[in-house]
Amino acid sequence: MVHKLADKKTRKTLERDDFRLLHYAGEVTYCVVGFLNKNNDLLYRNIKDVMRQSKNTIVRECFASKESDGRRRPETVASQFKSSLLGLTDILMSKEPWYVRCLKSNESKQPGQFDDMVVRHQVKYLGLMEHLRVRRAGFAYRCRYDVFLQRYKPLCPATWPYWRGVAAKGVEVLVQHLGYLPDEYKMGRTKIFIRHPRTLFATEDAFEVCKHKLASRIQAQYKGYWQKGQFRRQKEAATKIETCWRGVQARKEKGRRQWAVKVIKKFIKGYMARGEATTTDNSEYLAFVRQNYLNRLKDNLPKMVLDKTSWLTPPPVLTETSEILRQLHMRLMVRKYIRGITAQQKAQLQLKGITSVIFKGKKDSYPQSVSQPYVDTRISDQDINMKVLQMIHHEGIKYSIPIVKYDRNGFKARPRQLILTQTAAYVVDDAKIKQRVLHTTLKGVSVSTLSDGVIIFHIASEDDKQKGDLIMQCDHLFEALTKLSVVANKQSAINVVQGSVKFQMQAGKEGIVEFSSGQESMVYKDKNGHLMVVSTRTRAR
Known part of the structure; x- marks a missing residue:
């Protein structure tokens, strides 16, 4: 069909230099511009030689001798196509066939636009409907056991992460865990056959969900591994720091012990000569005894005037000093007590004093009456x-x-x-x-x-x-x-x-x-x- 012979509706889609042929797959439009250049073929060399021997000067000039004298004939378009086809066939035969049907959604090549007529036309003439009918009549999907198991093994705890056994047995365990019905699949000699596409789609959906869990698990494992390494490095660093610090502490402890040994030796000598007059041997010990007694006495002074027994026993060198301090402390407590009592308490004490003079040590019930106020x-x-x-x-x-x-x-x-x-x-x-x-x-x-x-x-x-x-x-x-x-x-x-x-x-x-x-x-x-x-x-x- 050419532009001249086409109807008005068809002319709108055809240019002046276009023509359209009706193939088994539908209508195909060709353009005559550059048609010969795209479909030219080389002349054989012997034909060129004949044309150069022509008596016509113009013909001889058109076929000037510029090529080598080789005897090999040039490839034609048909031979090139045949060679390409054979190479493609060899490549396809070395691979597992997997057909992908590509559909053109619109004529303007714009994203997001779908022309129903264009898509329906391609589906019709590519034979996709007949192919789907054939596939649905039999088993829509088939796959080798090892490939199927390798892809979908994360879906079953028994096959993840490793299946130790025959791949066919692992696939059977896997499909039983996924809940395949007996009429939905068949086990072949080397492959598994799945009848309904929905079964495969459900498996793929489950695999997509599982991939996120696997990714999280792998991420957790990696984080754990990284944290363990980090902890190991920190532990090694801490061990080194502890070693150095313990060395420093040990050296300090050694110095303290050496100093303590010297002090102890001095105190032993002073203790042995503690009853003698102050000399160079016992002067430090006697000074320590005085200071230690005064410090202990400071923290254990009697709190009450009536307390006569809690005064610390002094060392011999401080006997006189201790008695003087005891009298001074007693006077201080008496003065504080007298300044702190009221007139009523003073009258009570005077009466209690009279009672003590009369009955103390004479009547049995007197000690119980001391704490009872009058x-x-x-x-x-x-x-x-x-x-x-x-x-x-x-x-x-x-x-x-x-x-x-x-x-x-x-x-x-x-x-x-x-x-x-x-x-x-x-x-x-x-x-x-x-x-x-x-x-x-x-x-x-x-x-x-x-x-x-x-x-x-x-x-x-x-x-x-x-x-x-x-x-x-x-x-x-x-x-x-x-x-x-x-x-x-x-x-x-x-x-x-x-x-x-x-x-x-x-x-x-x-x-x-x-x-x-x-x-x-x-x-x-x-x-x-x-x-x-x-x-x-x-x-x-």
Whole structure:
């Protein structure tokens, strides 16, 4: 078909110098411009010789003799094509055939543009549809066992990284792990045949996913290998540094030991001559002894004035110095303590001092009473009978405390109140004054050496009708007697006796109070008429 004979629609796609032939694969367009130059053929040499022998001068000039006299005939286009074809055939036969169909997406050669008519035309005349039908009718993919196993072995743990055995057996294990159905593949003698393309595509998709995991694993292995090498190099460097540092430390240690040996030798000589006068041999040792003792004494000084035992024992060379320092430190602690106490604490200490003079080392319960503070009174004015308070208020109440009074005849216990004023001691019940004892008539006070709280007032009287001595029991014995000794100035009249005490029941008649220790504290009248006071040694007052 030429431009002149074509219809209007076809002329739009043909130039004036073009013509189109209908082949089995479709329409092919040729251009006449340069057609002869592209398809010319060389003349044989013998024909050129004949043309040079022509009688026509123009013909002879066209075929001038410029070539060599060789006898070999030049290759024609057909022979060149045949030679090229044979060479291509040899190359293809030495390779595994793998056909790739290339399709032209558009006529303008632009990327991203697809012409459906052009693509459909190429698919139709390249025979791709017939080829697909043939492949689908049989097995669409075939591959040798070793190649298939080498490519897809990462998909199965049993075949990765190495399969030690026959390749066919490895492929069978691989496809079973991938879940191939029996009708999807066949095992040949040297190859595996896969029927459906979707099976191969699924395998390829799984392989693409697996490649990322393999890459990560290879990367991790490489990083681990690199880090191990880095660690090995760092360890070697650290070992070298440690070796050098240990050498330096060893040399320093050697110097210190040499110095220590010299010092020890000096101290041994000084220790051997420590009792002698200061000489060149023991002067350093004695200086060390003094300094060491003073440093230890600085960190172990007594913290309390009453601490008499924690002072460090001095070496013989510092005996006198240690005693002087102990006295100075004691004075310093006393001064600090005195400056720090209040007026109330000072009054407490004065009372405790009086108690200590009277009872220390004499009465069993005294050590337990040291830590108990004294109070101004044990009974408030509201708890004293109003009439009694009016009667004795002008004398000035100094101290009051609840007591238990024992009758002189039957020793019956009666709860009472003991009130100390500036002039007398009053025994009071809930309504009236039961007995008044002037401080001037109080001959003495008796208590036992045990831990009981019984107090006996010995009263001097010139009147035969005067009541006898006063027997009572008090829970705060030390506090009450200390207050009495201060108010009545009767410190020397308080006696601590052992065993029994005689008392005046009434004029001309005496009674006895016997003191003893037992498992339980009690006060009772014995069959012999004596008042028995039993106390435990562990009871605190």
